[in-house]
Amino acid sequence: MRRKLVVGNWKMNGNIKSNRTLLNAIVQGLQTYNNADYVVCVPAPYLFQARLILKNTNIAWGGQNVNQFEHGALTGAVAPHMLTDLGCTFVLIGHSERRLLFHETNTTTSASFGAAISAGMTPILCIGETLAELKAGQTEAVLAKQIDSVMLNLNANEFAKAMQLNMVFAYEPVWAVGAKKSATPERVQSVHKFIRQHIAQHNPEAATQVRILYGGSVNSKNAGSLFVMPDVDGGLIGGASLTADEFIAICQLAN
Ligand code: PEP
Secondary structure (H helix, E strand, O other), rough: OOOOOEEEEEEOOOOOOHHHHHHHHHHHHHHHOOEEEEEEOOOOOHHHHHHHOOOOEEEEEEEOOOOOOOOOOOOOOOOHHHHOOOOEEEEEEOHHHHHHHOOHHHHHHHHHHHHHHHHHOEEEEEEEOOHHHHHHOHHHHHHHHHHHHOOOOOOHHHHHHHHHOOEEEEOOOOHOOOOOOOOOOHHHHHHHHHHHHHHHHHHHHHHHHOOEEOOOOOOOHHHHHHOOOOOEEEEEEEHHHHHHHHHHHHHOHHH
């Protein structure tokens, strides 16, 4: 049985005061819900604050992105050891906003995935097709390429470490992210089944072990019908993770 995982992605939102209110509310709302795992991926400047508030709770915190290098002349970048210094145990890799707005590619994403593993963080690999790719019937080809570029970049030791760290995949159709309209549970299930089968081609054990999250306009009204699908192991939540009641309700539904 895979344990459900709910990850909040705050994107570029929040400030010290609003974060404090939100994090404290989440801690309180989830303190007796111990049948699922929870993570909040907050903007890098607030990871220190997240650590202060979330330490010794049942909620982990993580980065929204990580650079493939440990140090160097890379203005604005965040190195893997900086995230682990701040207690991050998870990191998003290849979010569609990073790919589309910051021109990250399957190559840079694969390098960041490897760097996250080397640093001992659980990578959450975001994959998904754009609307144009959906309309062109390219969903499976796009996902396969995104998965393969990362899996083929890992040597046997790195793959074993990725398994130990329980690497996570997040299917986020780009057309559903921030769109206020989620993909249907049936469609999500069929895509997740494809993703699991595709991972099995690389490693059958990984396919049964990895958690595949769905992301794209998940809220407290649709989360329940998504989470009951057999290959949906939780959610990656953007907008709804900024409202305490919504995020808590979604996390509770994962229990
Ligand atoms: C996301 O940012 O990963 C996301 C899924 O956003 P939203 O829930 O707002 O669609």
